[in-house]
Amino acid sequence: SQQGEEDPQALSIQEGENATMNCSYKTSINNLQWYRQNSGRGLVHLILIRSNEREKHSGRLRVTLDTSKKSSSLLITASRAADTASYFCAVGETSGSRLTFGEGTQLTVNP
Amino acid sequence: EAGVAQSPRYKIIEKRQSVAFWCNPISGHATLYWYQQILGQGPKLLIQFQNNGVVDDSQLPKDRFSAERLKGVDSTLKIQPAKLEDSAVYLCASSPNGGPIQETQYFGPGTRLLVL
Numbered sequence: 771s772q773q774g775e776e777d778p779q780a781l782s783i784q785e786g787e788n789a790t791m792n793c794s795y796k797t798s799i800n801n802l803q804w805y806r807q808n809s810g811r812g813l814v815h816l817i818l819i820r821s822n823e824r825e826k827h828s829g830r831l832r833v834t835l836d837t838s839k840k841s842s843s844l845l846i847t848a849s850r851a852a853d854t855a856s857y858f859c860a861v862g863e864t865s866g867s868r869l870t871f872g873e874g875t876q877l878t879v880n881p
Numbered sequence: 882e883a884g885v886a887q888s889p890r891y892k893i894i895e896k897r898q899s900v901a902f903w904c905n906p907i908s909g910h911a912t913l914y915w916y917q918q919i920l921g922q923g924p925k926l927l928i929q930f931q932n933n934g935v936v937d938d939s940q941l942p943k944d945r946f947s948a949e950r951l952k953g954v955d956s957t958l959k960i961q962p963a964k965l966e967d968s969a970v971y972l973c974a975s976s977p978n979g980g981p982i983q984e985t986q987y988f989g990p991g992t993r994l995l996v997l
Contacts, residue, residue: 774923800981800982800983801982801983803983803985803986805988810993811990811991812885812972812974812988812989812990812991813924813972813974813986813988814988815985815986815987818985858923858924860983862982862983866937866981867929867936867937867979867980867981867982867983868926868929868937868983869926869983869986870926871916871923871924871925872923873921873922873923874922874923
């Protein structure tokens, strides 16, 4: 069953602007993770937020988690052309050990 | 430390042929994952090993796909016979421990398979 569903599917912004991506899920979770994938490459882990956490920061990244709404958001501040990539949320359900990935948001940052 | 290694990087075969992919995880990582990523989609877990035991293979099409992790280190994923719809990137990942709480996963570069 589809877990993490990202919104929007694609996002195009100018360098220096902020980018916000959202992820919704359906069941109880242990944690939620965000990954980045550059074209033709493997995924790189960005941040993990546990179910009892509401917000985490890492450099220019800020992740929020609202378990009552079953949603998370990833904010990239002061975006750069190098941030151009696909961003995936991955849901760690309580019902198993699997991570279930969403379909991703394709972010394009124009110089 | 060295990352997750995969080979080959690219493979083109005809339908009904067989193909095998190899993965060497980060040294000391107990858990190894194989994912299938179809173009434009997110990765889908095919199989998860903890050491040399299978934790989850519920989404592995067992009539044509098989995987093994001998000695709990490197792993091979095989498709026999391949179908057109198997065209995808096959990603291997590893994580340090395992267990019921999902960890950070470290991904290899993937093998891009094209079935003609």
